Amino acid sequence: MSELQKAFSYIDAKSEEMKKLWIDISKIESPSEYKPGIDKVSELLADICKRSGLATKIITFENSGNSLVAETEHFTEKNNGVVLMGHMDTVHKLGTFKEPIVTEKDGFLYGPGVFDCKGGLIIAILVVNALNASGYNKRPIKLFFTGDEEIGHRFSDNGEVIINELKGAAAVFNCESGPIDGRLAVGRKSSYVFEINIKGIAAHSGNDPDKGRSAILEASHKIIELEKLTDIDGTGTTVNCGVISGGTVSNAIPGNCKIGVNIRFKSESQIATTINAVKKIVEKSYVQGTHSTISSYNQPEAPMTPNDKNMKLFNHYAEVSASLGYERNEPYFAGGGSDAVFAYRLGIPVLCQTGVRGENHHTLREKAEIISLVQRAKILTKSIIELSEEFS
Secondary structure (H helix, E strand, O other): OOHHHHHHHHHHHHHHHHHHHHHHHHHOOOEOOOHHHHHHHHHHHHHHHHHOOOEEEEEOOOOOOOEEEEEOOOOOOOOOEEEEEEEOOEOOOOOOOOOOOOEEEOOEEEOOOHHHHHHHHHHHHHHHHHHHHHOOOOOOEEEEEEOOHHHOOOOOOHHHHHHHHHOOEEEEEEOOOEEOOOOEEEEEOEEEEEEEEEEOEOEEOOOOOOOOEOHHHHHHHHHHHHHOOOEOOOOOEEEEEEEEEEOOOOOEEOOEEEEEEEEEEOOOHHHHHHHHHHHHHHHOOOOOOOEEEEEEOOOOOOOEOOOHHHHHHHHHHHHHHHHHOOOOOOEEEEOOOOOHHHHHHOOOOEEEOOOOEEEOOOOOOOEEEOHHHHHHHHHHHHHHHOOOOOOO
């Protein structure tokens, strides 16, 4: 049998075992803020990688979930390796999903992280093991799974770690959650996350309404103005005021309010313009006597825009996919961010969303297509085996 036949035979033989592993790690609740859950996933997968003969290490962080690195041989900047990326953290708070945490119905798995991004982790492990079983040794393969992707590595230096681990790669496949229709991200928006803190004047709403200055009313004005900055059909910039908290009781004029905001940029040219507009909204008091400040959780960087390198990798993957008859791939610019941007900044060809297909990530309706585990593993395996010297 050829390398490809051996690899595909391995994938078929291990499909049920890998499906069970997929379910098992999805049952481990691992929201970004819950380090014990993330670390439990990393330890379980590290053990599997070690038993598979991969050189494996866990990179520890004090305030974030740990990361996992496993490779077939040591990466250098000259050996043209391939990196398969993914993340172990999810967005759903502990206890959001009731027992059974993971369910199966009509060809789909439902549960926290089944789609984003634990199915992709299993694809990556299945692919590297299939390549090893086939005797493939043309390029070293590295798995890199982060533990704090969903919060943008806010409380760790994982961004620097990722950059160091990607050096030497000829191509990167980010096994992120993929749309059900087979589209793949060749571009990614950048993200800016911040909080607006509003101080008003608390007062009894019945006895002293004239003395109070409502922080919530001020927040309402700001939210309307902030959301007006969204320009989906033009610049592609989107503004979401996703969290608001304030006040104490209904019969007291609220003296405090907070707004959590996320802005997505499709164009680097819009970053400074939009942030300046945000600052003006924050500085302006729509309710006299209120005062507002802004706390940034990150500094927005240039988005991942489609380029020749990414398109060449997409075309290669799409041709392989078409040859197997599994799906029709189309390139697109995804609104969400991902760690693929680190490869992009290093000038490495990167293709994002090569994980399982599914829908409704970041919601209680999150689901992943079971058959896509094997299909996507085979597409990725063949893509690596047939990766030309052009990627070097």
